[in-house]
Amino acid sequence: MAGTSLTLLGPPAATVEGASGPPLGAKPLALLAYLALEPGPQPRERLASLLWGEHQLDGTIDCDVGRFLAAADRDLAAAAAFDVTRFMSGFTIRNAPVFDEWVALKRDELLGRFRGVLGQLTRAAMAKWQWREAIGHANRWLAAEPLSDEAARLLIEALYLAGDRTAALVRFVEFRARLQAEFGAGPSRALGQLVRRIEADPGGRPGRPITDEWYVRVPAFECGLVGRTQELEALQKAWRSVRRGAGRVVLIEGEAGVGKSRLADEFLRWVGAETGTVLRTRGYDAGAGVPYGPVVEALRGALAAPGLSGTDPQWLAEVARLLPELRQLLPGLPEASPPPVAAEAWRLFEAVAQVLLAVAAEQPVALAIDDLQWCDGDSCNLLHFLTRRLEEAPVLWCGMQTLGELRRDAPAARLCRALRVKPRATIVTLAPLSEEELWQMVREMGHVTVPTGGRRLAARLHQVTRGNPFYVIELLKTLFAQDWLMADPESGEWLVAPAAGETGTMSMSPTVHDAIAERIESLPPDLHDLLITIAVAATGCRTGLLSHVHGISRLRAATIADELVERRLLEEENGMYRCAHPVIARVVRDGLTTSRRRELHRAVAGALELLSETEGAPSPPGEIARHAELGGDRALAYRCSLRASDAARQRYAYEEALVWLDLAAATAAPGMETDAVNRLTAEVLSVAGWREAPAPLRRPDGAQRELERQDLDLPGVAGGRA
Numbered sequence: 001m002a003g004t005s006l007t008l009l010g011p012p013a014a015t016v017e018g019a020s021g022p023p024l025g026a027k028p029l030a031l032l033a034y035l036a037l038e039p040g041p042q043p044r045e046r047l048a049s050l051l052w053g054e055h056q057l058d059g060t061i062d063c064d065v066g067r068f069l070a071a072a073d074r075d076l077a078a079a080a081a082f083d084v085t086r087f088m089s090g091f092t093i094r095n096a097p098v099f100d101e102w103v104a105l106k107r108d109e110l111l112g113r114f115r116g117v118l119g120q121l122t123r124a125a126m127a128k129w130q131w132r133e134a135i136g137h138a139n140r141w142l143a144a145e146p147l148s149d150e151a152a153r154l155l156i157e158a159l160y161l162a163g164d165r166t167a168a169l170v171r172f173v174e175f176r177a178r179l180q181a182e183f184g185a186g187p188s189r190a191l192g193q194l195v196r197r198i199e200a201d202p203g204g205r206p207g208r209p210i211t212d213e214w215y216v217r218v219p220a221f222e223c224g225l226v227g228r229t230q231e232l233e234a235l236q237k238a239w240r241s242v243r244r245g246a247g248r249v250v251l252i253e254g255e256a257g258v259g260k261s262r263l264a265d266e267f268l269r270w271v272g273a274e275t276g277t278v279l280r281t282r283g284y285d286a287g288a289g290v291p292y293g294p295v296v297e298a299l300r301g302a303l304a305a306p307g308l309s310g311t312d313p314q315w316l317a318e319v320a321r322l323l324p325e326l327r328q329l330l331p332g333l334p335e336a337s338p339p340p341v342a343a344e345a346w347r348l349f350e351a352v353a354q355v356l357l358a359v360a361a362e363q364p365v366a367l368a369i370d371d372l373q374w375c376d377g378d379s380c381n382l383l384h385f386l387t388r389r390l391e392e393a394p395v396l397w398c399g400m401q402t403l404g405e406l407r408r409d410a411p412a413a414r415l416c417r418a419l420r421v422k423p424r425a426t427i428v429t430l431a432p433l434s435e436e437e438l439w440q441m442v443r444e445m446g447h448v449t450v451p452t453g454g455r456r457l458a459a460r461l462h463q464v465t466r467g468n469p470f471y472v473i474e475l476l477k478t479l480f481a482q483d484w485l486m487a488d489p490e491s492g493e494w495l496v497a498p499a500a501g502e503t504g505t506m507s508m509s510p511t512v513h514d515a516i517a518e519r520i521e522s523l524p525p526d527l528h529d530l531l532i533t534i535a536v537a538a539t540g541c542r543t544g545l546l547s548h549v550h551g552i553s554r555l556r557a558a559t560i561a562d563e564l565v566e567r568r569l570l571e572e573e574n575g576m577y578r579c580a581h582p583v584i585a586r587v588v589r590d591g592l593t594t595s596r597r598r599e600l601h602r603a604v605a606g607a608l609e610l611l612s613e614t615e616g617a618p619s620p621p622g623e624i625a626r627h628a629e630l631g632g633d634r635a636l637a638y639r640c641s642l643r644a645s646d647a648a649r650q651r652y653a654y655e656e657a658l659v660w661l662d663l664a665a666a667t668a669a670p671g672m673e674t675d676a677v678n679r680l681t682a683e684v685l686s687v688a689g690w691r692e693a694p695a696p697l698r699r700p701d702g703a704q705r706e707l708e709r710q711d712l713d714l715p716g717v718a719g720g721r722a
């Protein structure tokens with residue numbers, strides 16, 4: 001029997017080395033299968049009842065099932081390569097019910113083993129954050145075990161974590177229908193909770209219809225997270241200690257475009273799926289003039305978080321100063337203490353802390369602050385207070401910071417220095433990607449199938465960009481915009497365009513700035529003009545504003561802006577358009593002459609003011625003031641900076657109030673206006689002496705730690721003190 005090879009995964013077949021002749025009949029095959037899988041002598045009675053005769057296998061048979069079983073013990077990946085679901089598929093023998101029974105039992109046993117292998121592989125890939133790998137294994141696992149709740153749950157989680165929220169929800173609906181049909185029951189609690197968390201995540205921008213031909217040719221430049229295994233481990237470790245109840249700080253640092261936000265996104269998505277409350281916010285390079293803007297944005301995320309309503313209404317009433325939406329959500333809130341006097345300013349800080357404490361009491365919180373370097377001074381003060389006040393609460397403070405963008409004495413630079421020395425602060429410093437990693441990125445984005453495809457391109461890109469992923473993607477976009485590359489409309493595979501290189505070589509832009517500038521220069525004029533306005537407006541534009549500034553209908557403005565979104569120069573969120581990246585805005589602004597820029601600021605200021613008055617769509621007065629100043633509209637700058645200063649003062653943001661008064665002073669007409677500003681400045685200076693909150697209040701829920709004698713309601717020792 002030496003040299004016999006037996007295939008049982010799929011329609012059974014046997015070949016004997018050196019032997020030729022007709023293939024084995026069904027019974028000999030069945031016997032061979034049985035003997036191969038049930039080693040040792042087999043008594044005649046058993047075989048007779050199974051098939052006939054008494055046999056023992058001498059020599060060895062190379063059987064695929066045997067190879068699978070051996071691999072399952074030592075090499076899971078190799079074991080997973082077998083398709084065990086096809087065991088003896090399509091093979092029957094007439095009048096051998098005992099054999100059929102054996103096949104059924106054996107199939108169950110093998111499938112159990114196979115599911116175990118895929119389960120282990122899925123869990124291992126999940127633990128290593130290899131979502132795509134996990135999806136591959138979980139898909140096969142679910143195919144082998146269509147009613148497994150765990151397989152479905154891990155598949156759905158991996159899809160979501162890989163960024164495909166829609167597919168995750170679709171797979172859930174399928175699974176739920178399957179369970180319903182089979183058992184008339186719903187999915188497990190754990191799966192239900194996971195799906196609710198996924199549903200609660202609004203999930204990026206809505207998909208856009210494919211409109212113009214350019215868009216069809218240009219791919220999405222998206223790929224799974226490359227590298228960063230160690231960094232993710234460090235973040236996960238910090239989160240685990242937060243889950244155990246301690247506050248932690250992590251700072252993700254690195255040069256512009258190196259992938260800080262991306263790493264944080266991946267991590268936070270995982271935190272959300274792991275039952276954590278994720279609050280996100282960011283600093284803006286062009287201050288929008290909203291006092292405590294970054295903190296307000298984080299709190300806005302807490303509106304939907306479980307646990308918010310556990311906050312004492314008095315504190316909520318204070319926080320409603322920053323977040324008026326709270327009053328709509330909870331109409332019964334008491335009025336906040338009416339005149340905001342400086343001595344009471346700590347109440348606002350404490351109130352924000354109380355909201356976060358209540359939310360964190362429900363489940364651990366990850367509070368992420370992107371572009372921390374751009375947070376204003378008041379927000380930095382408040383953030384510093386909060387990190388101290390919430391040291392004992394399960395909150396992970398996760399700040400992303402671009403190195404080298406800050407002056408030493410900037411408030412955010414100071415805040416970062418203070419955060420770095422927090423007990424057990426974790427600093428994650430991101431290096432650029434290696435050439436190998438960059439190649440992986442290119443292969444995945446370009447759906448490259450040829451084994452060595454894209455290697456040289458990756459090497460060239462690495463030379464130019466030194467592995468900065470933002471720069472790499474911008475260069476690749478330029479290659480598409482300049483018709484060097486195109487994507488296969490069916491498979492998405494990147495192809496060298498027919499015209500590539502016809503006009504000679506292309507000098508790869510020496511900086512990201514140049515790569516973007518080239519793409520902007522080649523825009524049609526109407527797109528170019530609109531992009532300029534949006535870049536100058538900086539904090540985001542609605543179509544109403546664009547329509548005013550450009551004298552076009554809102555519909556037309558939306559159409560052009562959408563085209564810019566499709567060209568990946570803008571992004572849109574809730575009807576607000578802004579540049580897809582601050583660097584894009586900077587490049588556009590740098591390309592303008594001083595007088596053009598001035599004229600645009602003036603137009604934006606005027607339009608914002610007009611829209612505030614006529615449409616009940618008030619813009620922060622600070623934003624108008626800033627544009628008016630840059631546009632040389634002195635009177636408007638003066639009026640609005642006073643309003644901005646007052647708004648800041650109402651919220652105890654004295655530093656900000658002073659900054660707006662500085663602007664008012666610079667734009668005030670001599671005489672009455674100047675006197676008024678000077679008086680206000682003196683007032684704010686005299687009330688702004690306060691710096692820190694007094695000793696924190698006890699939590700209002702009565703969770704006291706001290707035990708008092710009166711708490712001991714037990715009988716006293718006879719003869720002791722009464």
Ligand SMILES: Nc1ncnc2c1ncn2[C@@H]1O[C@H](COP(=O)(O)OP(=O)(O)OP(=O)(O)O)[C@@H](O)[C@H]1O
Nearest residue numbers: 224225226255256257258259260261262402469470
């Ligand atoms: N490890 C990675 N794998 C795949 N893509 C990545 C990786 N890192 C970054 N990218 C991609 O590179 C681009 C730039 O990354 P990102 O915006 O996270 O950089 P950043 O450091 O936050 O930049 P900035 O300093 O401008 O805030 C994004 O499109 C991102 O998806």
Ligand SMILES: [Mg+2]
Nearest residue numbers: 260261370371
């Ligand atoms: Mg970023």
